[in-house]
Amino acid sequence: MNGLPVSWGAPRPERADAARNRAQLLATARQMLTESGPDQLTMDALAERSGLGKGTVFRRFGTRAGIFQGLLDEVERGLQEQVLSGPPPLGPGAPPVDRLVAYGRARVRWLMQNTEIARFALDGRQPVPGGSQTPVSQMHIRMLLRHMDLGGLNVDVLAIQLTAALDGPLLLYLSTDALTNAGPQVEQNLGAAWQDLVERVCRP
Amino acid sequence: MNGLPVSWGAPRPERADAARNRAQLLATARQMLTESGPDQLTMDALAERSGLGKGTVFRRFGTRAGIFQGLLDEVERGLQEQVLSGPPPLGPGAPPVDRLVAYGRARVRWLMQNTEIARFALDGRQPVPGGSQTPVSQMHIRMLLRHMDLGGLNVDVLAIQLTAALDGPLLLYLSTDALTNAGPQVEQNLGAAWQDLVERVCRP
DNA sequence: GCCGTAAGCGGACTTTACCCCGGTTGACTG
DNA sequence: CAGTCAACCGGGGTAAAGTCCGCTTACGGC
Structure with a gap:
């Protein structure tokens, strides 16, 4: 060897x-x-x-989008560290549901600070936006879901759907206008709605 | 006048x-x-x-993306008609939850038949993908949610999130590869997962 | 230290999205 | 039916994305 x-x-x-x-x-x-x-x-x-x-x-x-992906990637590491070794509930130590809620709120805040870059990182020809090649968000969500008891649910697909529910609004459906004008409002709303969504999906 | x-x-x-x-x-x-x-x-x-x-x-x-949007728009009308005046549960007449489930399944099928076009219709500079300028999907979902009793939930934001959970996987997160190789499988999984998601979110 | 080679570099070249503006034509008014 | 004007048409021009290929350089083995 x-x-x-x-x-x-x-x-x-x-x-x-x-x-x-x-x-x-x-x-x-x-x-x-x-x-x-x-x-x-x-x-x-x-x-x-x-x-x-x-x-x-x-x-x-x-590609051009690749540059923005690179930039995003760099910035995403900060969030990643908090998730992996920061204080709960974002970091380890809290119950999975709480961590999931906290993660969503943090991700929304982060994405709002980087919407412009994230939008330019989109590339119709190749999927997987929002940062690193391995969609960290999705993996983290999946991992948290695995630690819950969700009956016979398909956790893998659910993780993709929740990732989309988290990123989609900011990447695809909200106008730049609304984002700049009603920024904090939007962050609040998305955060709260995420919490409602997660709690409803995850209750027994 | x-x-x-x-x-x-x-x-x-x-x-x-x-x-x-x-x-x-x-x-x-x-x-x-x-x-x-x-x-x-x-x-x-x-x-x-x-x-x-x-x-x-x-x-x-x-713009170039605009052409694909136009193409998508044209095709989307078929789905729209079924929703507005087709037989239940997709069309009117069934309980909102059932309509929502049916809509998701139909939309997934439709999107899978048009993934390529939809991907090319994406445009980082301007949001709102997947067809017409007014996101029909989102409006329909919001309308159905309004007809349910969901406590104090913010239905408007929830509609955006569900729209994203529906489109996001196909537009952003699944590789073209997986789509062409495991097409029917993917459709099944996404459809079933959508049903689970909706039923969990909407139960009292 | 020296060598072979695979990876990296540079910048000219090609293709393509998108802009511009003078000339044309459809649609409404009296 | 003629006039007016806004909307539309055409196609050449520009700038930026993405490709190619011969030259250079880092790095592991001797």
Whole structure:
């Protein structure tokens, strides 16, 4: 055998320069985003401002939406940490239902702070929006559902549906207008409605 | 005043030639779609094959996604009719919960037959996917929910969430792969899960 | 330290969505 | 039936996404 800490699924670690460039690109992208908005964030401009070639940008992110996915991914880690090792009820230690409610509220807040990026991360050709390649949200919800007693329910599908009920409103159905004008109101409503939904679905 | 059947919200009816062209474009688009898939459906090609100018295409549909929205819109009318005046439980006459369950199953089936179009109809810049400008799905669901006794629940938001739970899986979270390989299976699962979800949410 | 090679890089090239504006035409008024 | 005007048409122009391929460079083995 070999002495490497190899997991056969992860084909190969990123080369050092590649990693450096990815970081560089993300940093520049974020900067351009806050300076002049998402519409100005073109692949050409990003390449030039990073001092890199256009080919590099596409190799790293594949598509324009990919850049926004990368940005989202980065930001999502904060939420992930709170979920994995923060204080309850968001973190471990509380009953599953409470954690699910807390997670929904946190995710809504997070998504509202990143709606613009998340919208641009959508890509009709390829599904799986809202951040990392493995839909963290969905996995977490599924895990929590597994720890409840829900009769013969199909937990896997339910997890997908709940993920959609959480992200969908902000990604697909609410106008940017409503979001900017009635922001806090919307957050309250979605949060409360999520709690109602979860409690109704999960009661015995 | 005037003797016209005017509703002040609809600014003006489409001019005759404009309507003719829209129909022509949609027909050609559908044809191209079945012949060679969505990727080949470019604005230029559509214009040329319709014998119309490129400008016309953009005036009528605004954006590439708009064409797919138009296509979807057209097809959605069939479902709409069944809902408005078809036999129960999809049509009027059954208890709201049953209608809601039936609607979800029908919508899933419909969406699965049009996933490709629906995906291409997504447009990160503007929300509201899946067909007509007024999200028919959402309105119907909201209407049905209103006819139930759901305590103090916020029915408006719940309608949005359920709409998302219905469309989201197919639009955002399931890979094209899973859809084509395990199609009928997926339809069954989503339909059954929808029924469970609705029954759990709506029981007293 | 040196070498072979696979991964990465760059930027010219192609394709395509989307904009613009001068000329045209349908629809309503008197 | 003629006039008026807003809406519509056409197709060339622009900019940005995405592709390609020859050159360069990191990195593991000797």
